Amino acid sequence: GNSVTQMEGPVTLSEEAFLTINCTYTATGYPSLFWYVQYPGEGLQLLLKATKADDKGSNKGFEATYRKETTSFHLEKGSVQVSDSAVYFCALNNAGNMLTFGGGTRLMVKP
């Protein structure tokens, strides 16, 4: 079956630091990959996505590259802000048409 594994948090960084949140997956075929962000007390919002190998998704300074050879989709940002503090979820969607989520990684950015 499908599964997504994320690094456990919380990840605590100072403002303007470099961010990496690791995500690896197990799936048959060629899934689409997503990063969602959740702010306190809210639903999830799509941050970025990639639908085929070597695609790079990007949004709001965040980037992730679909690496089929390593089955990974790591999230990166060059300079985080306090406003980036949230929980980040990696997810995949496969031929079964259901999103499978990782456990989420809480990011805390200190001024």
Next chain:
Amino acid sequence: DGGITQSPKYLFRKEGQNVTLSCEQNLNHDAMYWYRQDPGQGLRLIYYSQIVNDFQKGDIAEGYSVSREKKESFPLTVTSAQKNPTAFYLCASSIGAWETEAFFGQGTRLTVV
């Protein structure tokens, strides 16, 4: 504006009672989903529906029931058989294609008192 709306935002239930959480979307999406989120945890799939009048159990369907009588609506009932219902419930919808994202509502926080 198109979107997905969950209500109420907060819900309190006495033990032994059934409660129904509302989820409505005006995005013309075929697929709808219910997820449960516990503190510090990821999302677990309760039920999903890919078309009107059809739905399937997810990973943790026991103690829950759903209906899909209209494309726009996918209500979730938390029954008294659900032994630990206190959680944050998220509804989502998508056009149903594997390469497209799901859109989420703002969630309903259910507390058993």
